[in-house]
Amino acid sequence: MSGEGNKQQKKRYMLKIDSFAYANKLRNVHPAEKTAFALTTMLLCLIFSSVTLSAVIIILMAGVTVGLAGIPVKTYLRLMFLPFSFLLVGVITVAVSASAGDTVVGANAAEWLVKIKISKIALGITPEGLLAAARLFFKSLGTVSCLYFMSLTTPFVEIAMMMRKIKLPALFIELTEIIYRFIFVLLKTAEDIYTSQSSRWGYSSFKNSMNSLGCLTAALFVRSLHRSQELFTTLTARGYTGQLNVLAPQYPVSAANITLIIIVETFLVISAVLLEVNKFV
């Protein structure tokens, strides 16, 4: 079954991002440096929305993620292709313009590049639409590559540590930590239930699938409920008073890394401004 193969693959890749986060060559770099680098670059990519800058950022991030963090090229490429379906639909939808007449009405009326006429409405692609779509395409891929750099090099526990540093509400962080821990437990449970259901022809027809999936969801829900009660009991037994306290690991702050990040970001800002001034795409 192709659907099942697909599912297996998806799960493998999901866990893969997380396992790479714990085992990559940049693991011992201070998490604040990594997140600052990823988020600043992401913001620059978003603000300037220039095709050239985005392309530079994609190459830069790919270089850092594959070259410095040691993520295998094949895995990285596969991951980059994951959000492609949304990107394609979204970009094509943005590229297509509609108009009631023969020409596009607007501030700078342009010629259609391609056009279909359905009764009075014309659907087609204009140069402006195409340019906007291209900007969007590269901008999205650029920011996605920044996101991947962060999620592939920084484990979630450290991101939670960062959240604590920027003083997000403690309740919010604690909830994210509980959720993170139990995602893996429940995922395993769901996988086991799915395996046993499908080995009993639980997914042999559409009607069976709906029924099985409903049972799986309900069983998972009840398991979660019991798990939560067990967790609370064990925590209370260990003196839980409403706060989960964990030791934060210490990371060396590297002046060299910070200088490098500042240099790279300044270079990106300057080139972005230059591109903007020269009206380059």
Added chain:
Amino acid sequence: MRMLSEIMKSSLKKIKLPVFIILYSAALLLTLPQNAYAMHIMEGFLPVNWAGFWFVLTIPFLILGLRSIQKTVTAAPSVKMLLGLAGAFAFVLSALKIPSVTGSCSHPTGVGLGAIMFGPLAMVVLGCIVLIFQALLLAHGGVTTLGANTFSMAVVGPIAAFVVYRVLKKTGAPGWLAVFLAAAAGNMLTYITTSVQLALAFPLQSGGFAAALAKFLGVFAVTQLPLAIMEGILTVVVFNVLTTYNRQELLELSVITEEVPQ
């Protein structure tokens, strides 16, 4: 030589239209098997001002949600674990796939189920956290579009589902119908909100927002309409199983729904 270029030109003109249609439908078809991504706006897709706007709009709801959870938690500390498990449950659900008629698959949002069980305010916080994990672990959604996605999936969807459920229950509609319509409404409104967000960010030169909205609604309706119905059916099945075999747990949960104010 000139004739050749003329022939090429005319044939190009002839080709254009069918090629365009084929390319467009091919792109649509390509994306159908993996329309799991149609639900969330991907990373970097919204311009900076709109991304910020949705963040600002979502934050008050997040604060309200956190406050209501805090209130419940101080009264009954075990609820925190329960909500944590519920969040993990929602994430795992989103990693599962709904089987559908075309062989394509997508995931349930779980928005309706969560809103009925825990109330819409708690769902804002849970939804936001689940979206963070989807972005980090699945590259599904994103950090910059977190505000917009939280607003559509964790603010509008749950409120719609909750209101529909409560109103139908009050009017004495059968339980399964209330659950079905609540879940379907939660799913549909999430998708409509996403379309509105995209249309606001990318209005058309002619026709502006309204035309753009029609365009986005049209494109995503192909995949989302059947999904909303599917999610409705699935939620009904889940509810039936729960009420048949886990009456006790549901009774315990209804305490929470009362404690988390609307």
